[in-house]
Amino acid sequence: xxxxxxxxxxxxxxxxxxxEASSPQxxxxxxxxxxxxxxxxxxxxxxxxxxxxxxxxxxxGTMTFYCPLNLQDGFVVHSFNLMFQNLDSGGRxxxxxxxxxxxxxxISNIVTLDTNLYPFGLLYKExxxxxxxxxxxxxxxxxxxxxxxxxxxxxxFVSVGVE
Amino acid sequence: xxxxxxPVFIALIALVSMRGVTHASTQVWGGxxxxxxxxxxxxxxxxxxxxxxxxxxxxxxxxLITLYCLVKPVGGSKADYLWVAYQDSDGTGxxxxxxxxxxxxxxxxxxxxxxxxxxxxxSSSTGFTQRSVNLATVNFDMEHYVYYMRVQxxxxxxxxxxxxxxxxxxxxx
Numbered sequence: 001x002x003x004x005x006x007x008x009x010x011x012x013x014x015x016x017x018x019x020e021a022s023s024p025q026x027x028x029x030x031x032x033x034x035x036x037x038x039x040x041x042x043x044x045x046x047x048x049x050x051x052x053x054x055x056x057x058x059x060x061g062t063m064t065f066y067c068p069l070n071l072q073d074g075f076v077v078h079s080f081n082l083m084f085q086n087l088d089s090g091g092r093x094x095x096x097x098x099x100x101x102x103x104x105x106x107i108s109n110i111v112t113l114d115t116n117l118y119p120f121g122l123l124y125k126e127x128x129x130x131x132x133x134x135x136x137x138x139x140x141x142x143x144x145x146x147x148x149x150x151x152x153x154x155x156x157f158v159s160v161g162v163e
Numbered sequence: 164x165x166x167x168x169x170p171v172f173i174a175l176i177a178l179v180s181m182r183g184v185t186h187a188s189t190q191v192w193g194g195x196x197x198x199x200x201x202x203x204x205x206x207x208x209x210x211x212x213x214x215x216x217x218x219x220x221x222x223x224x225x226x227l228i229t230l231y232c233l234v235k236p237v238g239g240s241k242a243d244y245l246w247v248a249y250q251d252s253d254g255t256g257x258x259x260x261x262x263x264x265x266x267x268x269x270x271x272x273x274x275x276x277x278x279x280x281x282x283x284x285x286s287s288s289t290g291f292t293q294r295s296v297n298l299a300t301v302n303f304d305m306e307h308y309v310y311y312m313r314v315q316x317x318x319x320x321x322x323x324x325x326x327x328x329x330x331x332x333x334x335x336x
Contacts, residue, residue, distance in 0.1 A: 068198035135190035
């Protein structure tokens, strides 16, 4: 009987490993592949730039982008990352992993990255977290806000990712 | 030795069983309304508004809003229920509605087939509503088809409300 128990364990472990191996381990999107919000799209507020998203030359204010998250139920998010350019205090980029309740429609931010917390430049920033996606009560997406107060500022939404 | 192994074995079996029964259904795909792409008329007519993850009419518009949402199954290869969360302020009245159609398109011919449609007019609910519709089991065949949701929101006047919140595909009710 003991030998039967021992024989079962490797089989079960192989089953776990196979399930993990077939799951996507990360997700990412560039600025131009995300869906621009109503104000960005309907009032010509943004432009695509080599796969990235920037303000239209004459636009100021906030341009919001929504990126669909395609990671399976039970996926454990270990980090959230954002690549951006922000060269002066007139620009700002924020990115949030958002969950929305399927039964009430309420949203809440799980993690946020904000360029105001970092030096100026072209940067890649990562925020470690530990969060398990649960698609039963929620759906998830990433929201990115690209902001500038003057047309001389050139903030750029390069990419966002989850690992 | 035999006694010491048995509890571990039982615990392991229990763990495997829990993974299988924790959820009565399997989530195959889900998304909020804001991940959908508005069509040309919706954009050029300034008809829509994104708000807190949902999509509804802009304050002055009562024209048709059409959205397309790419479906990429990540939680399994089959689905048999479409769930939608929405608001339709006139319930079964036909002036205002939210319609979500799950569509497959052939990669070789471009021919579309609507697999199922959930229509808010089939419910008298006028507030926030989450409903499902059963469809014949879809075995996702990404080699031959692409899949998406076509969403239509319309309202009789600016006093009415049509809002889309979320959509999900799952296996099991």
